Amino acid sequence: MAPTQGPRAPLEFGGPLGAAALLLLLPATMFHLLLAARSGPARLLGPPASLPGLEVLWSPRALLLWLAWLGLQAALYLLPARKVAPVSALAPGGNSGNPIYDFFLGRELNPRICFFDFKYFCELRPGLIGWVLINLALLMKEAELRGSPSLAMWLVNGFQLLYVGDALWHEEAVLTTMDITHDGFGFMLAFGDMAWVPFTYSLQAQFLLHHPQPLGLPMASVICLINATGYYIFRGANSQKNTFRKNPSDPRVAGLETISTATGRKLLVSGWWGMVRHPNYLGDLIMALAWSLPCGVSHLLPYFYLLYFTALLVHREARDERQCLQKYGLAWQEYCRRVPYRIMPYIY
Ligand SMILES: NC(=O)C1=CN([C@@H]2O[C@H](COP(=O)(O)OP(=O)(O)OC[C@H]3O[C@@H](n4cnc5c(N)ncnc54)[C@H](OP(=O)(O)O)[C@@H]3O)[C@@H](O)[C@H]2O)C=CC1
Numbered sequence: 001m002a003p004t005q006g007p008r009a010p011l012e013f014g015g016p017l018g019a020a021a022l023l024l025l026l027p028a029t030m031f032h033l034l035l036a037a038r039s040g041p042a043r044l045l046g047p048p049a050s051l052p053g054l055e056v057l058w059s060p061r062a063l064l065l066w067l068a069w070l071g072l073q074a075a076l077y078l079l080p081a082r083k084v085a086p087v088s089a090l091a092p093g094g095n096s097g098n099p100i101y102d103f104f105l106g107r108e109l110n111p112r113i114c115f116f117d118f119k120y121f122c123e124l125r126p127g128l129i130g131w132v133l134i135n136l137a138l139l140m141k142e143a144e145l146r147g148s149p150s151l152a153m154w155l156v157n158g159f160q161l162l163y164v165g166d167a168l169w170h171e172e173a174v175l176t177t178m179d180i181t182h183d184g185f186g187f188m189l190a191f192g193d194m195a196w197v198p199f200t201y202s203l204q205a206q207f208l209l210h211h212p213q214p215l216g217l218p219m220a221s222v223i224c225l226i227n228a229t230g231y232y233i234f235r236g237a238n239s240q241k242n243t244f245r246k247n248p249s250d251p252r253v254a255g256l257e258t259i260s261t262a263t264g265r266k267l268l269v270s271g272w273w274g275m276v277r278h279p280n281y282l283g284d285l286i287m288a289l290a291w292s293l294p295c296g297v298s299h300l301l302p303y304f305y306l307l308y309f310t311a312l313l314v315h316r317e318a319r320d321e322r323q324c325l326q327k328y329g330l331a332w333q334e335y336c337r338r339v340p341y342r343i344m345p346y347i348y
């Protein structure tokens with residue numbers, strides 16, 4: 001099945017209307033979460049306690065710091081020599097002709113200046129590493145305020161550091177994600193990578209700084225076990241697929257059962273990918289739960305990431321299914337018949 005592109009490509013994210021709503025909603029949500037995390041009641045739903053004055057929102061020092069951080073990351077990104085793929089291409093779904101929709105999804109697939117690939121750079125470096133840096137700053141602030149960081153703060157920092165370290169260690173795996181191969185570099189990814197990730201993914205640490213939570217060793221051990229289980233599934237599933245895609249006769253995956261497709265590529269139908277069609281999402285969601293649990297159960301706010309991430313992965317899974325059905329046709333239908341559950345065995 002040839003993929004449909006250009007103005008005839010099926011519209012995603014609710015089309016131009018959905019894209020317009022998200023353009024407004026996403027920054028507003030991020031702003032609301034940041035204000036709520038530092039307010040007394042820390043309400044996820046409902047208005048924040050007080051709106052800051054305009055003078056608080058503008059800081060030349062913060063802008064300078066941000067630019068210096070971007071400059072440092074760009075210099076590090078340019079250090080090693082690497083191969084560069086296609087010179088220029090339009091994103092399959094981001095050139096519908098509707099300016100709002102195309103602005104949201106991104107028209108250019110890989111905007112570049114010489115070797116500098118803006119999308120690939122932004123996907124992993126300034127925002128993702130910035131998230132860890134913000135977490136660390138919050139941990140240090142807590143130590144300054146209360147003498148030492150709390151156990152809950154250590155856990156949140158440790159878990160999220162492991163997650164980001166893992167992404168950087170397996171950096172090349174990002175090249176095969178739909179963000180790189182399918183989506184353009186529009187508002188969604190630019191805002192997502194540079195603002196949404198560092199400022200909303202660090203919400204648990206922000207909450208803990210303003211709302212300290214008691215956490216005993218037995219509960220902390222249970223939470224560590226949940227995170228380790230999630231990471232085991234996440235890493236096992238991702239590594240199995242990546243190893244198989246690189247070299248199907250690698251002894252670690254050669255014994256797995258597969259389905260042949262008309263493209264010449266095969267689909268794994270045993271191992272992690274024979275349990276559900278997205279075992280890596282399941283592991284990621286279990287980790288998301290472990291990141292919220294150190295914040296206790298008195299507030300919904302620290303669980304925002306888990307709720308948002310469930311919605312993001314359910315939507316992402318549906319997008320990936322559509323793309324795989326286009327790529328693999330009947331073989332994909334056969335895979336779905338053999339592995340009926342998408343993310344959670346016997347549930348979804
Ligand atoms: N923290 C966050 O905000 C986010 C985290 N993530 C994480 O990033 C990681 C990457 O996720 P994502 O990019 O969505 O996609 P996946 O890593 O799940 O890759 C999906 C692709 O894998 C291939 N594939 C699917 N099924 C099989 C199979 N049975 N056998 C072999 N290949 C198969 C197909 O591509 P092909 O056949 O072309 O190889 C498919 O398009 C995940 O671990 C996810 O949890 C993702 C989004 C946001």
Ligand SMILES: CC(C)CCC[C@@H](C)[C@H]1CC=C2C3=C(CC[C@@]21C)[C@@]1(C)CC[C@H](O)C[C@@H]1CC3
Pocket residue numbers: 026123124128163166167174177179188189191192193196197
């Ligand atoms: C602003 C919107 C609500 C959506 C923004 C989505 C982006 C924040 C995410 C889209 C895919 C992502 C991936 C990762 C981070 C979040 C974004 C950029 C990872 C780099 C996280 C670490 C994993 O190991 C790999 C992920 C690839 C996809």
